[in-house]
Amino acid sequence: MRVRFGPSPTGITHLGSARTALYNYLLAKQTGGQFILRIEDTDQKRYDPAAENDLINSLKWLGLSWDEGPDVGGDYGPYRQSERKALYQEMAEKLVASGDAFYCFCSKEELDAQRQEQKRNNQHLRYAGTCRHISLQEAQARVAAGEEYVIRFKMPKEGTTKVVDSIRGEIEFENATLDDYILVKSDGLAVYHLATMVDDHFMKVTHVLRGEEWIPTFPLHARVIRALGWEEPEWVHLSLFLKPSGKGKMSKRDTEAMQQSGESIFIRDMMAMGYPPEGVINWVALMGWSYDDQTEFFTMDELIKKFSIEKLSAKNAAIDFKKLDHFSGLHVRNLSTEELAGRIRPFIEAEGYRVDEDTLLKLTPLLQPRLITLDEVPNWVRFIFEDEVTPGVEDLVPNGMDAATALAVAKGMLIILEEARALTHENIEQPIRDLAVEMDLKLGQVFHVLRMAVAAQAVTPPLIESMELLGKEKTIKRLKDGVHLLEELVNGASDE
RNA sequence: GCCCCCAUCGUCUAGGGGACUAGGACGUAGCCCUUUCAAGGCUAAGACCGGGGUUCGAAUCCCCGUGGGGGUACCA
Numbered sequence: 001m002r003v004r005f006g007p008s009p010t011g012i013t014h015l016g017s018a019r020t021a022l023y024n025y026l027l028a029k030q031t032g033g034q035f036i037l038r039i040e041d042t043d044q045k046r047y048d049p050a051a052e053n054d055l056i057n058s059l060k061w062l063g064l065s066w067d068e069g070p071d072v073g074g075d076y077g078p079y080r081q082s083e084r085k086a087l088y089q090e091m092a093e094k095l096v097a098s099g100d101a102f103y104c105f106c107s108k109e110e111l112d113a114q115r116q117e118q119k120r121n122n123q124h125l126r127y128a129g130t131c132r133h134i135s136l137q138e139a140q141a142r143v144a145a146g147e148e149y150v151i152r153f154k155m156p157k158e159g160t161t162k163v164v165d166s167i168r169g170e171i172e173f174e175n176a177t178l179d180d181y182i183l184v185k186s187d188g189l190a191v192y193h194l195a196t197m198v199d200d201h202f203m204k205v206t207h208v209l210r211g212e213e214w215i216p217t218f219p220l221h222a223r224v225i226r227a228l229g230w231e232e233p234e235w236v237h238l239s240l241f242l243k244p245s246g247k248g249k250m251s252k253r254d255t256e257a258m259q260q261s262g263e264s265i266f267i268r269d270m271m272a273m274g275y276p277p278e279g280v281i282n283w284v285a286l287m288g289w290s291y292d293d294q295t296e297f298f299t300m301d302e303l304i305k306k307f308s309i310e311k312l313s314a315k316n317a318a319i320d321f322k323k324l325d326h327f328s329g330l331h332v333r334n335l336s337t338e339e340l341a342g343r344i345r346p347f348i349e350a351e352g353y354r355v356d357e358d359t360l361l362k363l364t365p366l367l368q369p370r371l372i373t374l375d376e377v378p379n380w381v382r383f384i385f386e387d388e389v390t391p392g393v394e395d396l397v398p399n400g401m402d403a404a405t406a407l408a409v410a411k412g413m414l415i416i417l418e419e420a421r422a423l424t425h426e427n428i429e430q431p432i433r434d435l436a437v438e439m440d441l442k443l444g445q446v447f448h449v450l451r452m453a454v455a456a457q458a459v460t461p462p463l464i465e466s467m468e469l470l471g472k473e474k475t476i477k478r479l480k481d482g483v484h485l486l487e488e489l490v491n492g493a494s495d496e
Numbered sequence: 497g498c499c500c501c502c503a504u505c506g507u508c509u510a511g512g513g514g515a516c517u518a519g520g521a522c523g524u525a526g527c528c529c530u531u532u533c534a535a536g537g538c539u540a541a542g543a544c545c546g547g548g549g550u551u552c553g554a555a556u557c558c559c560c561g562u563g564g565g566g567g568u569a570c571c572a
Contacts, residue, residue: 008572043571108570115569122497125568150570168501177499185570192572216500216567239502240566246507248565286508286521293510293519313502313509316565320507323522333535369535380533432531447531459533 001033002206005066006196008040009051013058014250015265015319016211016241019284023209023238025064026285026307036203037069039080040196042189058267062277063300068203076203081195088190091198091228092151092183096136100227101183103139103149104131127152127180151184153193153220153227161219166236167312173219181220193217197224200233207309209236212316236309239288239316241265246318263321274347274374276335279328287317297330325372332371337364347377353385359469366461383455384470389478391456393485398448401441407486409439409449414479423467423475453482 003024007017028035037059041047056071068074078084095101104127114128131139132154143149156175164170183194190198200208214221215237225232243250250265258264264273270280282298290313291298291306298306332340341357341364348355355363367380383389397406412435420427436446451463454475460466467475 006572010572040572046571104570111570119497124498126498165501171500173499179568182570187570189570191570196572211566211572212501213566213572218500237501242565244507246564283508288508290509290520294521296509296521315502315509317509318507320522323508326522329535370533372534429531436531443531445531451532455532457532460531461533463531 001027001031002036002204003028003033003209004036004038004200004203004205006038006040006199006210007055008043008046009055010043010046010048011051012266012268013051013055014255014267015284017055018058018062018064018267018280019241019287020209020211020238021059021064022062022281022285022303023289023307023312025066026304027207027209027309028067029304030307033206034067034074035064036074036076036205037066037079038199038203039070039082040192041080041082042191042195044082044187044189054268058271061271062267062281081199082189084195084199085189087202088184088195088198089188092190092194095153095183095224095227096151098227099154100223101151101153102132102136102180103134103143104152104180104182105134105139105142105147105149106130124177129180132180148186150182150186152180152182153224155180155220155223161223163218163222164235165215165218166234166309167314168237171215171218175219178219181217183224193220194224197221197228201225201228201230205233207234207236209238212237212240212314236312237314238312239314241287242316242318244319244321250319265319272375274343274376275324275328276331276343276374278334279324279331282331283324283327287319288313288315297327297334299334329372332374333368335368337361337368340364340368344374344377347374348381348385351378351382351385353381355385362465362469363461366465370461380461383457383460384466387474389454389456391452391482391485393489395456395458396449396452396482396486397489398445401445403486403489405439405441406449407483407490409435409441409446410453410479410483410486412439413446413450413453414476414483417467417472417476417479420472423464423472425464429464449482450479454478 005021005024007013025035027033039052059066066072068076068079070079092101096103110130111127115125118125155178159175161173161175161178162170163173181193182191184190218235218237222232240249242248243254255265259269262273264270267280278299281300281303285298285303285307286296289307289311291311335343338361341360344364344367345355345360348360363381363384367377370380371377396410397403413432416428416431416435417423432446433443436443439446447463448458451460452458454463454467454470
């Protein structure tokens with residue numbers, strides 16, 4: 001099985017592309033075939049070199065490696081359509097010679113005017129056929145004379161075109177509703193409709209998985225291939241992704257608004273936010289595909305084993321970022337401590353903190369069940385790496401407790417910590433429990449005082465283990481500061 | 497306008513004539529566990545778009561309607 005992913009380098013790689021690439025990749029791996037990366041850059045005007053770079057990074061991050069492509073080469077190159085111009089021209093001329101295509105000399109202005117007219121009369125918006133009947137000799141003469149031209153496919157005016165999609169079955173189109181699509185632009189470069197059909201043939205692509213937005217031009221593609229006397233690949237049209245509301249495709253406005261609220265369909269953003277690629281893959285794989293009525297957790301290896309075209313859905317799917325978070329958390333937890341630690345490190349260092357391997361390895365298990373994305377790490381561990389911490393006095397006193405009691409708790413804690421050889425679970429957990437019992441307080445309240453004093457935040461990883469990482473000296477210093485603050489609060493209150 | 501695709505809980509989906517009292521997951525609510533927050537466990541609410549057929553029997557097959565989506569470029 002030979003499959004390809006043919007992105008056009010015009011924008012940032014997003015979810016839709018990622019899924020198409022993924023499914024293609026899975027099929028290739030599953031069958032021991034090849035996954036081809038082909039850059040479809042036939043539109044000079046929209047070409048963006050940054051986009052190609054982003055594409056490569058995104059695919060690599062997701063773990064989708066290709067067997068043939070512009071960077072790795074292969075037996076069927078070049079893998080960049082702009083470098084295959086002559087081939088397309090040759091095939092286009094073949095189509096002209098066989099009467100399946102024709103030269104068209106209509107100017108954009110004329111065509112535009114025609115469209116306006118058709119729109120006014122509520123007619124189908126289609127090429128009027130002006131140059132359809134110009135004789136080949138005359139057309140060739142005009143071309144030779146240097147007149148600007150495009151090459152259009154000559155769509156039959158009668159009959160139907162039947163095509164077969166693997167998940168939808170047969171689809172039939174009335175030829176009369178189809179257009180004489182342009183195959184070669186006036187700049188001499190083929191458009192998608194010709195270029196990818198030609199490439200798929202010469203690159204021996206056996207299965208085409210592409211977005212559903214190609215169904216309207218599906219009959220054109222089939223006819224181009226048939227006119228050239230080639231065999232069609234198996235066609236699979238993937239359903240589209242809709243915005244979270246389910247109302248329509250994602251627009252530029254939508255994606256920008258999304259990024260404002262910390263969500264994004266761009267792979268590079270997910271990378272930056274610290275989503276594990278495994279989670280993104282699992283999530284996106286399940287948008288439009290399912291395995292059975294129970295299984296939802298998949299690693300790449302499992303997807304390679306279990307993916308199948310038959311289980312693909314034709315229904316468009318609304319993007320659900322909550323579900324991405326779910327899969328993200330699942331895969332964070334599925335990572336080994338060492339692996340997760342390695343991925344967490346850059347997020348800690350990006351904050352300007354230095355962390356030794358031993359500390360990192362002890363810290364990671366504390367974080368593992370709590371993380372959705374890795375960019376949350378700094379907020380969890382900041383108090384461990386900062387030299388000082390400044391809790392608000394009022395925050396030191398738990399709800400439903402008075403300042404004097406909080407002070408007593410803090411003092412009690414101080415004694416416990418000072419007496420402990422090291423701040424380990426075995427050394428201090430029981431004494432803390434005893435303290436709570438003695439003072440007739442809930443364990444949570446007692447911990448709250450300690451937590452606020454040591455971390456200056458109400459939510460932390462397990463406190464005892466965190467204090468062990470912080471070190472006895474810093475911990476006690478902070479607790480003492482807390483005691484002072486509470487003393488001031490208590491004294492101040494009694495002064496009034 | 498015209499062409500095409502699609503239609504099960506809010507969302508992603510299982511289901512391909514009887515196994516359906518319609519299953520799972522996310523989210524939501526509650527409970528358990530618990531030093532905070534999570535994680536984990538349990539429970540609950542929640543869907544077959546409408547109408548006609550076909551059939552002994554339809555979520556499943558057909559038709560119409562409605563709704564949603566896509567296309568309608570010298571973009572892909």
